[in-house]
Amino acid sequence: MISPIISNTFRFLFLALLQVVVLNNVGLFNLFNPYLYILFILLLPFETAPFFVLLFSFLLGLSIDTFSSTDGMHTIACTFIGFIRPMIFLIITPRGGYEHQITPNLKSMGAPWFITYAIIMVFIHHLILFNIEVFRLSEFFITLARTALSSLFTLLLIILSQYLLSNSKKR
Amino acid sequence: MRNLGIFFIRYYSFFLFLFLEVIAFSMLFNSNNYQSASFFNSSNKISGKIFSISSNVESFINLSIVNDSLSIENARLKNQVLTERYSNKINTGVYTDTSMSFQQYTYIQAKVINNTILKRNNYLTLNRGRIHGIRKNMGVICGDGIVGIVKDVSDHYCSVISFLHKDSRISAQLNSSKDFGSLVWDGLNPKIASLRDIPTHVKVKIGDSITTTGFSSIFPENVMVGKVNSVSQKDGDNFFEVSINLSTNFSTLRYVYVVSDILADEKIKIEGGRIND
Known part of the structure; x- marks a missing residue:
């Protein structure tokens, strides 16, 4: 078993690089653009102190901004979902609480819980990101459509990656 | 005082959140400053x-x-080189002064x-x-x-x-009539832009080419921009909105x-x- 610090550092670097080199160029008609990198924030262990969750979300957003010249847009959205993560845990507590699980991933928490969690986090992140990027209300409905479609794309990738990677690992 | 300390420690994540968001927002709003020291962009x-x-x-x-x-x-470019052309002009003895x-x-x-x-x-x-x-x-x-x-x-x-x-605004003109307007991108299709502020008395031909005006010090005059695709007018508006097929293929x-x-x-x-x- 790999130490959580090493595996999370590796995940941070891998997801950030994947996002800026590959996924920023993947999309269709300006509407679907996946932001898989927030999977890092989703998969931070339950026990991580809020201080570190916020700090890592901030750093992750900052590194994506650095590579895509977006001046703080990703940082704003990432820090926000890093902040609301504990509240979402409280809202969607599974029956029996969070006792023996370490990481909020699909395998340990089960598909319904994980997908609900992912939908909320991804949608809020994308909504903030796209609205800050456009920064005008006259295009609100187009932005909303882009948010919804991109969220679907991101969710699809998150769930796929969870199924592909969690089966090969033995804990 | 002690209670204040306890308050801050108890809600420290909220204050940290506020602090980080303030940094992020200041990055966003300072990005337009001319002198902004911007390390955090893709040119580093x-x-x-x-x-x-x-x-x-x-x-x-x-x-x-x-x-x-x-x-x-x-x-x-080869087609533009003068030596490739047959010229009818005879040398009349007037030389152009290159210092001018x-x-x-x-x-x-x-x-x-x-x-x-x-x-x-x-x-x-x-x-x-x-x-x-x-x-x-x-x-x-x-x-x-x-x-x-x-x-x-x-x-x-x-x-x-x-x-x-969303903020790009380029001064461009209709090639046939030289009427100019500002070229903006609507954000949907990377192949289509629209030319705004063309007065309604202008006859816009479909397929006419659009070039830059050279009013700014950014682009030289007559750089190709695209071709007119369609013309529309919003109700109560005194200007045409001309839809342009961009000649630049941004994806390749x-x-x-x-x-x-x-x-x-x-x-x-x-x-x-x-x-x-």
């Missing part, structure tokens, strides 16, 4: 290196498309190492920087048309605001030219420091 050294590597892989895959576009451009004219625009060749077209605000990164003579607010064009405007410069790289951006952009205007500083000075696109 680390991201430049990574994009160079990934673009090398990509350029190998796209080699044939790039070759085609370069050979087409070569042919077009000089080259105003020079072009710096650059390679695109990162590019997006799918967002509302798109940026490119080029492998040329300050030591090659690139400065902020220079225009970027390619063989087919306009590309964008330089935003940040480091020693070896520069980051460019693509024309596909590889080699571009950065336009350097020798007289840019002089022109900005006389216009009172304004930089208009």
